[in-house]
Amino acid sequence: xxxxxxxxxxxxxxxxxxxxxxxxxxxxxxxxxxxxxxxxxxxxxxxxxxxxxxxxxxxxxxxxxxxxxxxxxxxxxxxxxxxxxxxxxxxxxxxxxxxxxxxxxxxxxxxx
Numbered sequence: 001x002x003x004x005x006x007x008x009x010x011x012x013x014x015x016x017x018x019x020x021x022x023x024x025x026x027x028x029x030x031x032x033x034x035x036x037x038x039x040x041x042x043x044x045x046x047x048x049x050x051x052x053x054x055x056x057x058x059x060x061x062x063x064x065x066x067x068x069x070x071x072x073x074x075x076x077x078x079x080x081x082x083x084x085x086x087x088x089x090x091x092x093x094x095x096x097x098x099x100x101x102x103x104x105x106x107x108x109x110x111x112x
Contacts, residue, residue, distance in 0.1 A: 006065040007046070009100045010093050012075070014057040016086035022052035025059055028081040029088070032074035045071055050097070058091075060100065068093065 014025060026049040033042045045067035051060040063071045075088050092107065094100035 005046075006095070007062050008065050008068045008093055008095060009050070009097055010061045010063065010068075010071070010075075011091040011100055011104055012059040012061055013089045013091055014059060014081070014086060015089070016057070016081055016084050018084045019054060020057075020081050020084065020086065021054065022049060022059070024082045025049065025052055025088075028078050028086070029061065029071075029075060032078050033071065036074050036077060037070055041067070041070055047071065060097070065095075 014020065026047075029049070030042065030047060033045055033047065037045075044064065046062070046064040048062045049059060050062055053059070061071070072090055072093075075090055078086065078088050080086055092100060092103045094103055
């Protein structure tokens with residue numbers, strides 16, 4: 001019997017002076033995890049950038065549920081993407097993409 005892999009989905013907001021692409025954001029997150037937790041930590045995180053919207057500077061990242069605190073710490077340590085100063089904020093975390101979408105819609109509605 002195969003063991004089910006539990007995952008967490010993070011809604012991210014990227015603040016950067018210049019336009020960045022999905023590859024640069026993905027590389028910045030991977031490098032932050034590698035820098036803080038090494039190769040073993042990075043491999044256990046199971047990182048995957050699901051979606052990145054260049055116009056809205058938002059992203060959805062998937063990781064292992066056990067690595068969630070590690071990934072959030074690594075994201076908080078990011079100060080640049082490529083050669084540009086940048087910061088990434090974790091907006092919401094959820095166990096499914098569907099629930100993440102609902103939470104983001106509720107958050108945006110409450111902000112208005």
